Amino acid sequence: MVKLVGHLGADREQIAAFAFEGDVLVVPAHVSTPHTLHALEDSVVHFLRSDDLLPKGRPAMGAGQLLDRILADLGRSRELSALLGRKSARERICGFLVEMEKRIGRRENGAVILDLPMSRREIGDHLGLTIETVSRQLTDLRERSAIATCGRSRIDILDPQGLRALAGSVD
Amino acid sequence: MVKLVGHLGADREQIAAFAFEGDVLVVPAHVSTPHTLHALEDSVVHFLRSDDLLPKGRPAMGAGQLLDRILADLGRSRELSALLGRKSARERICGFLVEMEKRIGRRENGAVILDLPMSRREIGDHLGLTIETVSRQLTDLRERSAIATCGRSRIDILDPQGLRALAGSVD
DNA sequence: CGACATATTGATAGACCTCAAGAGAAGTGG
DNA sequence: CCACTTCTCTTGAGGTCTATCAATATGTCG
Numbered sequence: 001m002v003k004l005v006g007h008l009g010a011d012r013e014q015i016a017a018f019a020f021e022g023d024v025l026v027v028p029a030h031v032s033t034p035h036t037l038h039a040l041e042d043s044v045v046h047f048l049r050s051d052d053l054l055p056k057g058r059p060a061m062g063a064g065q066l067l068d069r070i071l072a073d074l075g076r077s078r079e080l081s082a083l084l085g086r087k088s089a090r091e092r093i094c095g096f097l098v099e100m101e102k103r104i105g106r107r108e109n110g111a112v113i114l115d116l117p118m119s120r121r122e123i124g125d126h127l128g129l130t131i132e133t134v135s136r137q138l139t140d141l142r143e144r145s146a147i148a149t150c151g152r153s154r155i156d157i158l159d160p161q162g163l164r165a166l167a168g169s170v171d
Numbered sequence: 172m173v174k175l176v177g178h179l180g181a182d183r184e185q186i187a188a189f190a191f192e193g194d195v196l197v198v199p200a201h202v203s204t205p206h207t208l209h210a211l212e213d214s215v216v217h218f219l220r221s222d223d224l225l226p227k228g229r230p231a232m233g234a235g236q237l238l239d240r241i242l243a244d245l246g247r248s249r250e251l252s253a254l255l256g257r258k259s260a261r262e263r264i265c266g267f268l269v270e271m272e273k274r275i276g277r278r279e280n281g282a283v284i285l286d287l288p289m290s291r292r293e294i295g296d297h298l299g300l301t302i303e304t305v306s307r308q309l310t311d312l313r314e315r316s317a318i319a320t321c322g323r324s325r326i327d328i329l330d331p332q333g334l335r336a337l338a339g340s341v342d
Numbered sequence: 343c344g345a346c347a348t349a350t351t352g353a354t355a356g357a358c359c360t361c362a363a364g365a366g367a368a369g370t371g372g
Numbered sequence: 373c374c375a376c377t378t379c380t381c382t383t384g385a386g387g388t389c390t391a392t393c394a395a396t397a398t399g400t401c402g
Contacts, residue, residue, distance in 0.1 A: 001288045005296070015297035017247060018289065020274055024240035040288040048237075066219075069195035070241065076188060077248040084255035085299030089390065103191055117172045117211040118189065120349060125176070126186035128256030130391060135350055152348070152399060260358070291381065301359060306382055323367065323380070 001040045006033040006082040008168065014082040026050075028075035032169040033082045084128045091168035092127040093137040097147070098167050101157055111148075112157040119152075141166075172211045177204040177253040179339065185253040197221075199246035203340040204253045255299045262339040263298040264308040268318070269338050272328055282319075283328040290323075312337075 004025055006014040016035065019025040027035055037045070050071055083095050097114070105112040116123075120131040127134070138155075141147045146163055148156040157163060175196055177185040187206065190196040198206055208216070221242055254266050268285070276283040287294075291302040298305070309326075312318045317334055319327040328334060 003289070003293065003297075013296045014299070015293060016251070017244065018297065024237065024244055026241055026244050040293075066195065067238075070197055070245070073188065073195055073197050074241070074245045074248060077245060077252060080188070080252050081248060081255060084252060085297075118174070122174065122186060122211075125184045126174075126189065126256075128185070131349075132351085132392085133390060136390095139350075302381075303360085303383085304358060307358095310382075 002043055002045060003038050003040055004035055005038060006035050006078060008033060008082060008086050012086045014085040016078045016081050026071060026074050028071075028078045031075045031079050033079055035078065080126075087168055089127075089129055089133050089137055090140070090166060092129060093123075093134065093141070094163045094167035095169065096123065096127055097155065097157060098160075098164055101160060101163075105157070110158075112160060114155045114157065116153050116155060173214055173216060174209050174211055175206055175249075176209060177206050177249060179204060179253060179257050183257045185256040187249045187252050197242060197245050199242075199249045202246045202250050204250055206249065251297075258339055260298075260300055260304050260308055261311070261337060263300060264294075264305065264312070265334045265338040266340065267294065267298055268326070268328060269331075269334055272331060272334075276328070281329075283331060285326045285328065287324045287326060 001021075002019050002025070004016045004019070004027060006016050008014065014033070017025055018040075025037070027037060039045070050067065083092055087095065100114050100116065101112050105114055107113075118126075120134045123129075124131045124134045129137075138147070138149065141163075142149060144162075146157075146159045146166070148158055150156065172192075173190050173196070175187045175190070175198060177187050179185065185204070188196055189211075196208070198208060210216070221238065254263055258266065271285050271287065272283050276285055278284075289297075291305045294300075295302045295305045300308075309318070309320065312334075313320060315333075317328075317330045317337070319329060321327065
């Protein structure tokens with residue numbers, strides 16, 4: 001039996017999964033939470049690189065790329081588990097904003113503009129928080145001038161670096 | 172943009188993931204938290220059945236089975252996210268015990284015996300709880316006669332059905 | 343402009359964490 | 373086999389963060 005551990009720094013750990021005989025465990029790479037594998041008892045583990053899982057000469061958007069994206073999905077899921085298991089409301093909101101910045105942010109003279117297609121409720125349901133807590137955290141960040149808000153769906157990230165620091169990740 | 176929602180009953184929802192253009196999203200099946208997909212804005216979504224991802228005539232333990240197990244890993248990760256995002260300490264511990272029962276439980280005249288290879292700290296790090304909370308919850312369950320403990324690693328599940336109810340899942 | 347949904351703000355309560363002490367289990371060496 | 377040490381687990385008291393409940397404000401759309 002082995003455990004897959006995500007490291008959040010400062011002795012904070014999130015065990016993403018336990019694996020038993022016969023299980024396949026995907027160790028995420030290229031995520032902001034470093035992961036390591038530890039045996040809890042004598043174990044035999046076979047390692048495969050995801051690169052080696054499928055044929056080399058890849059057709060454009062073939063099975064290989066599909067597998068890559070499935071593994072990316074799994075990586076985000078691990079990241080979410082670490083966030084939900086070990087982070088404060090402040091860190092969750094900042095982590096969420098940082099991820100949204102990476103995925104749908106538009107640069108515009110210094111700031112990064114986010115047009116969020118989801119409501120506060122949906123943000124809360126994603127981060128394991130209530131809408132009130134989401135709202136209060138955004139207010140705090142606004143008062144710290146880390147972000148600015150405009151209407152319901154637009155958030156301008158004024159201090160991306162500060163946000164990353166508040167997100168409490170390692171990277 | 173679409174959202175993948177896990178339903179925990181009683182209006183509790185965990186949004187497992189948001190997906191943007193080009194993303195692949197795995198919708199878990201055969202997990203205890205039912206998941207549904209919702210569009211947040213006009214979207215075009217292509218659906219693939221995991222069965223159709225790889226060649227039919229499967230060699231024993233070939234690529235097809237490997238993919239199945241990767242998807243199983245992802246399913247457990249989604250389940251963990253729902254647990255971490257929306258469940259109380261009591262529900263987390265019971266959910267954990269139910270999963271361990273399924274994976275390493277031995278039946279023995281009525282009860283189910285668990286020899287847990289992990290420490291309280293590791294259970295806590297998995298469930299997003301402190302060791303103290305884990306310990307207190309186990310004490311409560313012992314006092315309710317849902318479980319019995321013997322030494323550090325052995326837990327006997329006396330009331331599997333009651334445990335499932337306390338786990339707060341839908342299935 | 344008016345009506346409704348969504349978001350913000352405030353007051354309170356509760357679940358879980360933190361800190362601290364003690365009990366129990368497991369290993370070591372005589 | 374029994375001290376002795378060490379680590380893990382349990383139990384208790386108090387504090388903190390977030391949820392809950394309630395009211396108000398703001399945004400959106402007809």
